Amino acid sequence: MIQATDYRGHRLSSANQTAVDACNAGVESYIQSRVDAMANLDSAIEADNSFALPKLVKAWMLHASRNTAVANTIQSLVDDVEACIDVSNNRDRDYLAALQYARCGRGIEAATVLEALLDRYPTDLLGHRLVQYELFWNGRASWMREIIERAAPRWSDNVAGYSAFLAARAFSNEEAGCYAEAERYALQAIEIDDASIWGAHTIAHVHLMQGRFDEGATWLENLSGNWAAANQMRHHLWWHLCLFLLERGENHRILELLTTEIRNPDSPLVKAAPDATIDLQNVASILLRLELRGVDVVNQWPIIAEACAGRVHNHTNALGNAHDMMVLAATGQMDQAESLMQSMREYAEIGDGSLRTSYLAAGIATCAAVLAHRRRDYTGVIETLSPVRHDLPLLGGSHAQRDIFYQILIDAAQRLGRAELVLIYLRDIRRIGFDRLAERGLYRDAAGATNLERNIANAAEPSGRDHIEANREEISRDDQ
Ligand SMILES: [Fe+2]
Known part of the structure; x- marks a missing residue:
């Protein structure tokens, strides 16, 4: 046989x-x-x-x-x-x-x-x-x-699945701050298979980190016809497209895509999994980003209010709970918001491994900050989120996803008139790997603009590497 x-x-x-x-x-x-x-x-x-x-x-x-x-x-x-x-x-x-x-x-x-x-x-x-x-x-x-x-x-291209390997290699490189390599491997993946969803996704991340918003929007629009066979990742790619549209001020298009492509309640995918974590994260994240740019989305928040209320005791991912909190707070479900806080604290007592650590180190504080932000307790936002901001990677997810927490921090610092904190956070954002800050609407406005790039440049922080990862490398070098 x-x-x-x-x-x-x-x-x-x-x-x-x-x-x-x-x-x-x-x-x-x-x-x-x-x-x-x-x-x-x-x-x-x-x-x-x-x-x-x-x-x-x-x-x-x-x-x-x-x-x-x-x-x-x-x-x-x-x-x-x-x-x-x-x-x-x-x-x-x-x-x-x-x-x-x-x-x-x-x-x-x-x-x-x-x-x-x-x-x-x-x-x-x-x-x-x-x-x-x-x-x-x-x-x-x-x-x-x-x-x-x-x-x-x-x-090599003699091994079956080479395109998928290249796409995975590309994404790992992108998250580690190696953008040139990431783009090269992702383009190779797409060249072999133009439906490579992870190839398209990685390029979208590179474009976002490097501030190439027009290029990113065109890139995703041109490939979007190839994603018919994809799972919820295709919703996530439309979310990525909306991040580019947000920087271009195309807010009406974003609101249209919200219920047609990001999370269409009538689509078979959404009907089959109405509480899919990635879908809820996409919707919550784009709505809060719009709101922070002054767009009225009060009528959009309720579309996932019920789904998030059902996840108060779901502690499988701290990043997911932080997005649940955005929705619970925005829709005035304050009892559920408090239940989520309490449930996470209880999980932190009985949980295990790195998941428990993620809640203890960053998850609980991040959710508290999201709730405080909705309550306009901007001092509370700074006091809870600022001390854990270097540990935000422990929440999981990508730099692009976690950027929303820096947007909250910057918004709070700005409202409190804490210009020194704004600059500190902008330096962080640059160091994490986001380039061309002056072309990112929220950050440009927060910095009061004119001297932003000069101030950031003078900070002389390394760009393109996450703080924790850089520290980890330093530690391992010291150990040798
Ligand atoms: Fe992504």
Whole structure:
């Protein structure tokens, strides 16, 4: 009998060809954020119920949704996997071990297991996708880049999935501040596959960080016809487009896209998952950005009010809770907002691993600041958010997503007339990797403009590297 493998030659533990074909299709779809991933994995399970991998990938997919509502489903999938896993397949064993860590909040331990797996199997594209997600949601951009760069010499266009690998490599480089490399790899990914959603996404991030707003808008508009097969990532790309439109003052277009592309309540994707974390984050984030630019969005906030009210005890991702708080506070659901604060404090007592740390180090304070900002307690915003601002990467997410918290800080500092704080925060923003601050509306206005670039330049801070990552590198150099 011929040994079944994935598209890159790694052994699969099923002799059922229908199951193997469906599993391979499901894994590739998951890696490339396509909407048919789950259906393919379900077909694989139906064809061979003793095949552990499709159940494992399905459990990882549900874990990646960062929603406690699916915790029981993940648990029953894990029970199933433990009953049928082929213990001689060490890739499956490692996927399971990493998942066991990740689902209880120990994402760093999960990443460590996956890192070792990738050292043995550098072309394991599924492993690359999983470790990237875990490190992304734990704010470890340099580590994310290190792992994929270590594997890169083993990849070429002769390896199946090269475009997806390049796109993942590009995104890791972008978050680590290596914009030229990120753009080059992402363009290569798109050249091979113009539907590469992670390739398009990475370029959008590079354009945003470098302040190339017109170029970014054109880039995404031109590629947007290629995303029909994508999952919620396509909503996120429309959110990215809106960030460019915001800098161009095209607010009406943003409000139109809000309910047609970012989160269309009538779309099958939104109907199937009305509380998808990424969708709620996109909507909350763009509404608050609009509001901070003086746009009246009071009628738009309620569209996700109910969905966020249902997540008060969902502590799978601190960045998600901070966005939930934006919505609860903006829609006047103050009891739920206080419940969210209390529930996070309780989670911080009983939680585990890096997820617990993220709430303790930054999540609770960030949510308190979001609530204080809505209550116009600008001193409270500064007192809670400013001390933890260097730890914001621990919330997870991207520099682009976390920028909203600096926008809140700057707004509060400006309203308090604290010009020195405005400049301090602008230096931070520059150091994180945002260029051309004078062309970013909110920051330009806050700085009172004329001497902004000169002041920032005089600060002489390194640009393009996150503070925490830079410190980490310094520490490891000292250790050698
Ligand atoms: Fe993004």
